[in-house]
Amino acid sequence: MGQRYLELKDSHREFIAGQKLFFVATAMQDGLVSLSPKGMDSLRVLGPRQVAWLNVTGSGNETACHIEHSPRMTLMFCAFEGKPLILRLYGQARAIHHGDPDWPDYYGLFEPLPGARQIFLLDVELVQSSCGMSVPCYQYLGEREQLNDWARAKGEAGIRDYWRNRNGVSLDGLPTGILEKSGWASVDETSQS
Template identity: 60%
Template sequence: MSQRYSQLNQELTRFIRDQNVFFVATAPESGYTNLSPKGLDSLRIPDPNTVAWLNVTGSGNETAAHVLENGRMTLMFCAFTGNPMVLRLYGAARVIHARDAEWSELINRFDALPGARQIFVLDVELVQTSCGMAVPLFDYRGQRDQLVDWAEKKGEKGITEYWEKKNRVSLDGRPTGIFEDRQAEANPGRG
């Protein structure tokens, strides 16, 4: 039932593009594991071993803290309509901020989303499919507008203030790199 691949093929890439939601899992070496649902039009596949997704402002910033610590990430896609399937992408991720040189190249791949916070790039090491026969069927009605509306109302200054309050550290108190140089923040006391 389960199949493993070293990269995405055309069929799996099409499957990903047809999904309206995906899930991101990360974990620090110790502490809380994070699992987050993602929507909007926020995911791109530049090549069979690379996935990039635009992360908009949220209540926490766990993914960034975990990626800074160890880079481990899993993305999961589920078929909620049609033939059952679950697809997982395992690999090493890096976080790109607006201050990073790579940002300008990557951000142009996405439609503008207010509150854009980071772009995560996953270097896919393993692709795994499984049956998904226990995943229920759901009818898609559309993306929610609330997060985009909230970010537009906050404006750039309000978003920055929100990041200061809610996005600087993870639940475990780990730095997220949202403002400071990532190396200095990830390795305090090292010159």
């Protein structure tokens, strides 16, 4: 059944590399818990105790807001094919934004995705495996391209407007700072002058 590890083993890395989907959970002391599915080849294992994932523009920006207040993050992977397994990575996360000096280095680890918003670095404190025998089997049919198509059609200015109008405040009413941290707030100020 379940086991705990202080770092990712080679078998964990192989399992993660084979997954097309993972889940991200964050929460602050108070307020709503955020739990989101992620895909699009957006995760990289950087070492036995660190992973990075590329976050693209979506309907909310809860993860970035949450880790500003409480950097706890959990990633979960489930085997939907083959041998059953659930793998959870617990740790402390930080966001890297477009305006950060190390954005180009980390972004270079990924295939460019339209609407890329942040890269989250998770410093892994605990790895937990469990059986996953109750998870049903599903067949992977392919990636959905609608989000990429939507972001390409919006273009950079449209994405910036979307961030301002839809990603600037969390569900709990807290500012996410997306424009300021991306370096795009100054672009807005210049365009309004």
